[in-house]
Amino acid sequence: xxALVSPARNRGLVEQITGHLxxxxxxxxxxxxxxxxxxxxxxxxxxxxxxxxxxSAACLMLLDLTAIDERERAHRAGQPQAAFTVxxxxxxxxxRADEVRIKVPLGxxxxxxxxxxxxxxxxxxxxxxxxxxxxxxFHGHPCLRRILTPPTWTGHPLRRDHHARATEMPPYSLTExxxxxxxxxxxxxxxxxxxRRHGDHSDFMFLNLGPNHPSVHGVFRIMLQLEGERIxxxxxxxxxxxxxxxxxxERQTWHSYIPYTDRVDYLGGVMNNFPYVMAVxxxxxxxxxxxxxxIRVMLAELFRIASHLVFYGTMAQDVGQxxxxxxxxxxxxxxxxxxxxxxxxxxHPAWFRIGGVAIDLPEGWDxxxxxxxxxxxxxxxxxxxxxxxxxxxxxxxxxxxAYTTAEAVEWGxxxxxxxxxxxxxxxxxxxxxxxxxxxxxDIPTGTRGDCHDRIAVHVEEMxxxxxxxxxxxxxxxxxxxxxxxxxxxxxPRARTMHDIExxxxxxxxxxxxxxxxxxxxxxxxxxxxxxxxxTLISDGGTTSYRTRIRTPSFAHLQMIPLLSRGIxxxxxxxxxxxxxxxxxxxDR
Amino acid sequence: xxxxxxxxIILTPVVLLGLATVLTWVxxxxxxLWQDRHGPDRVGPGGMLQAVADGTKILFKQDWVxxxxxxxxxxxxxxxxxxxxxxxxxxxxxxxxAGIAGDxxxxxxxxxxxxxxxxxxVVLAGWSSNSKYALLGGMRxxxxxxxxxxxxxxxxxxxxxxxxxxxxxxxxxxxxGLWFIVPQCLGFGVFMLAGIAETxxxxxxxxxxxxxxxxxxxxxxxxxxxxxxxxxxxxxxxxVSCLVTTLYLGGWRGPWLxxxxxxxxxxxxxxxxxxxxxxxxxxxxxxxxMALGWKVLLPLSLFNVMAxxxxxxxxxxx
Numbered sequence: 001x002x003a004l005v006s007p008a009r010n011r012g013l014v015e016q017i018t019g020h021l022x023x024x025x026x027x028x029x030x031x032x033x034x035x036x037x038x039x040x041x042x043x044x045x046x047x048x049x050x051x052x053x054x055x056s057a058a059c060l061m062l063l064d065l066t067a068i069d070e071r072e073r074a075h076r077a078g079q080p081q082a083a084f085t086v087x088x089x090x091x092x093x094x095x096r097a098d099e100v101r102i103k104v105p106l107g108x109x110x111x112x113x114x115x116x117x118x119x120x121x122x123x124x125x126x127x128x129x130x131x132x133x134x135x136x137x138f139h140g141h142p143c144l145r146r147i148l149t150p151p152t153w154t155g156h157p158l159r160r161d162h163h164a165r166a167t168e169m170p171p172y173s174l175t176e177x178x179x180x181x182x183x184x185x186x187x188x189x190x191x192x193x194x195x196r197r198h199g200d201h202s203d204f205m206f207l208n209l210g211p212n213h214p215s216v217h218g219v220f221r222i223m224l225q226l227e228g229e230r231i232x233x234x235x236x237x238x239x240x241x242x243x244x245x246x247x248x249x250e251r252q253t254w255h256s257y258i259p260y261t262d263r264v265d266y267l268g269g270v271m272n273n274f275p276y277v278m279a280v281x282x283x284x285x286x287x288x289x290x291x292x293x294x295i296r297v298m299l300a301e302l303f304r305i306a307s308h309l310v311f312y313g314t315m316a317q318d319v320g321q322x323x324x325x326x327x328x329x330x331x332x333x334x335x336x337x338x339x340x341x342x343x344x345x346x347x348h349p350a351w352f353r354i355g356g357v358a359i360d361l362p363e364g365w366d367x368x369x370x371x372x373x374x375x376x377x378x379x380x381x382x383x384x385x386x387x388x389x390x391x392x393x394x395x396x397x398x399x400x401x402a403y404t405t406a407e408a409v410e411w412g413x414x415x416x417x418x419x420x421x422x423x424x425x426x427x428x429x430x431x432x433x434x435x436x437x438x439x440x441x442d443i444p445t446g447t448r449g450d451c452h453d454r455i456a457v458h459v460e461e462m463x464x465x466x467x468x469x470x471x472x473x474x475x476x477x478x479x480x481x482x483x484x485x486x487x488x489x490x491x492p493r494a495r496t497m498h499d500i501e502x503x504x505x506x507x508x509x510x511x512x513x514x515x516x517x518x519x520x521x522x523x524x525x526x527x528x529x530x531x532x533x534x535t536l537i538s539d540g541g542t543t544s545y546r547t548r549i550r551t552p553s554f555a556h557l558q559m560i561p562l563l564s565r566g567i568x569x570x571x572x573x574x575x576x577x578x579x580x581x582x583x584x585x586x587d588r
Numbered sequence: 589x590x591x592x593x594x595x596x597i598i599l600t601p602v603v604l605l606g607l608a609t610v611l612t613w614v615x616x617x618x619x620x621l622w623q624d625r626h627g628p629d630r631v632g633p634g635g636m637l638q639a640v641a642d643g644t645k646i647l648f649k650q651d652w653v654x655x656x657x658x659x660x661x662x663x664x665x666x667x668x669x670x671x672x673x674x675x676x677x678x679x680x681x682x683x684x685x686a687g688i689a690g691d692x693x694x695x696x697x698x699x700x701x702x703x704x705x706x707x708x709x710v711v712l713a714g715w716s717s718n719s720k721y722a723l724l725g726g727m728r729x730x731x732x733x734x735x736x737x738x739x740x741x742x743x744x745x746x747x748x749x750x751x752x753x754x755x756x757x758x759x760x761x762x763x764x765g766l767w768f769i770v771p772q773c774l775g776f777g778v779f780m781l782a783g784i785a786e787t788x789x790x791x792x793x794x795x796x797x798x799x800x801x802x803x804x805x806x807x808x809x810x811x812x813x814x815x816x817x818x819x820x821x822x823x824x825x826x827x828v829s830c831l832v833t834t835l836y837l838g839g840w841r842g843p844w845l846x847x848x849x850x851x852x853x854x855x856x857x858x859x860x861x862x863x864x865x866x867x868x869x870x871x872x873x874x875x876x877x878m879a880l881g882w883k884v885l886l887p888l889s890l891f892n893v894m895a896x897x898x899x900x901x902x903x904x905x906x
Binding site: 326 | 623727867868
């Protein structure tokens with residue numbers, strides 16, 4: 001990752017925005033990642049975004065919408081006065097790496113901005129999240145209520161003055177009245193969501209699908225309005241898996257946060273470390289050596305295969321096919337064998353380090369991988385015959401849960417879900433990171449954007465990942481696996497025992513962790529399920545001031561009501577399977 | 589009634605229940621084999637006592653009825669299921685002599701009637717549970733089983749025409765020259781599909797559909813009442829396999845080996861085929877299943893009846 005990319009490359013969107021502003025921007029902030037950051041007032045927000053969207057609607061995605069509690073931040077030179085900041089991250093899919101961050105400064109008392117739900121439908125959940133976690137109000141939001149924390153929660157967890165751990169609170173106890181109150185709060189009230197209890201000819205049945213249900217892949221609840229077995233409307237309810245991963249980032253050192261990232265998309269393993277360490281490296285100005293880059297890419301692709309195998313097997317399971325999941329878990333076991341040989345861990349290796357990877361590859365690593373590269377393609381062909389070409393499976397997935405590219409962009413869908421609609425968009429190609437620009441691979445796409453296409457794209461991606469891994473094995477460069485930089489972790493110790501100055505620095509860097517210079521940076525990758533972005537703000541300390549994790553699954557789940565209207569329950573299950581989400585990735 | 593007849597009547601359910609229990613183990617071991625895993629192999633030799641362990645566990649579980657359920661119907665539902673399946677076996681002729689009422693002149697009708705009654709078990713279970721998942725399961729069961737009952741009856745008419753009797757023993761006797769699977773291949777196919785639907789096994793296990801409905805009609809059941817559903821499902825598989833053997837595979841007929849052994853062998857093959865289907869196929873959607881039934885299987889079975897009748901008439905007139 002090269003630090004400090006010139007902001008010049010972002011002219012497209014930036015020029016459009018400044019053109020739409022009658023009074024000009026409040027300020028333009030330069031960030032470490034080179035994404036142009038424009039400050040505008042809350043009153044300019046809606047006209048600016050509306051004009052921006054109108055001029056290039058088809059390919060403009062609201063990638064992320066979040067907030068920052070600025071009240072304790074020391075290094076804010078050149079930024080407008082603000083107690084809270086709302087951040088809109090807009091990305092253009094049309095041209096290479098055209099993205100822009102729009103920031104709106106807000107005061108400390110009753111912070112509020114106008115809602116943009118009508119401009120981008122996927123802003124709905126993001127605004128609810130910001131309201132829930134920061135207490136920032138969105139005027140005109142159709143249903144501004146808590147999304148990640150329970151409805152009975154008091155306070156807004158991501159504010160700096162909200163406690164971060166249980167030891168800061170009195171001991172927890174659950175009385176019977178309290179329990180009854182909590183349960184009562186979870187009772188679904190259709191009228192609160194604008195749903196009618198009775199149709200023209202019949203009463204609707206409201207069914208709680210989840211939070212414990214075999215096919216919701218984790219703790220996820222969907223309230224269904226049913227007429228017979230046909231779904232009239234659906235309301236997804238998330239947050240059961242919320243562990244405050246972003247809040248933890250504000251307490252953990254830059255280094256000790258790495259294992260937490262593994263658990264965000266728990267099927268993705270080191271794939272989660274990737275954007276995090278890349279963002280830290282951008283902040284610290286560390287250039288990662290080529291061998292480390294290629295090892296990272298290789299491991300990430302192995303995890304992509306492992307994750308896709310789980311997807312493939314559980315997808316077949318969801319439509320009632322019992323056997324494939326066992327074969328695919330056997331293959332995944334082989335992937336884990338390789339990963340364990342390299343990292344020492346299986347699912348959550350936490351193996352990337354700031355500046356490189358933990359250790360060099362073990363002896364004989366290439367033999368293991370080559371054997372796997374040789375075996376998997378044949379197994380995939382068998383699975384094609386068993387699953388993809390099975391007539392019942394095709395009948396269950398073709399034409400089910402289809403959406404267009406335009407809808408996908410509107411709802412912030414990335415990854416296989418976007419590619420299945422026919423849009424050849426992959427972050428590895430769109431803005432190549434690590435050494436993806438040196439690797440050859442195709443971007444598989446679908447045509448109809450239905451369940452079947454999403455599965456087909458996943459399957460083909462496994463083959464492409466194998467291709468990438470083969471190139472990595474064949475062309476693995478020699479050299480160090482970690483950058484020679486004082487801020488890498490663990491810090492370099494070659495000269496530690498030779499002079500006292502190095503010893504002191506080493507001691508501090510190990511015990512406190514590195515002190516990352518102040519700044520803001522985001523790093524995005526094409527994760528197993530779509531674009532995963534880590535946005536880090538350093539205030540010149542040993543921990544991050546704000547850690548923002550933009551996960552693909554969060555955006556994808558938001559589409560469920562759109563896809564499920566008028567279909568049968570069994571189709572919804574197939575759609576859920578084909579979306580490929582992990583609840584930990586949704587709730588963080 | 590003679591002494592041996594009473595003994596048979598007492599023994600048959602005992603043997604059947606034992607068989608159904610063992611079948612749960614056989615199925616799990618076979619699925620294990622086909623799915624590259626072990627399956628239950630710890631209790632007893634090869635895990636054979638697993639069924640005993642499961643049975644013991646389920647017997648000792650608390651006999652619980654949910655407070656919101658319709659108690660009487662809730663308790664009766666699994667009993668109905670069990671009873672109808674066991675009664676059906678009365679009409680199955682195992683050999684030329686063995687069997688309780690193999691000579692019953694309406695044997696086939698009796699079995700169809702019992703299977704029809706069996707639907708009540710599932711529907712009532714779904715209804716009396718007073719739970720939404722169970723209700724959806726019961727609703728699917730009602731639609732699926734009643735539809736497939738129709739084709740099942742129609743598909744068997746070909747066999748009845750060729751044998752000229754509803755007695756199962758006569759039907760086997762009529763297969764002396766050629767098993768009915770050859771002339772009645774169409775009827776056989778329809779009957780197999782309908783049989784799977786009747787026993788609500790994967791790929792037609794929509795009333796349960798654990799990926800969609802949790803456990804479908806028996807979501808609220810636990811302990812031995814659940815056990816009875818479970819066992820009657822497996823007894824149902826044995827029953828349909830026995831029927832396939834009797835109606836299409838020549839029953840006890842076969843060279844060298846004793847009649848009973850032939851019957852058991854053929855039945856086992858059909859049972860294993862049932863399990864293989866479960867290992868291999870995904871589940872169609874509810875409306876797809878109904879469409880298959882009414883748009884494909886019904887015309888096919890009607891055609892089969894017509895064709896069989898025409899050929900028999902032509903042959904008689906020659």
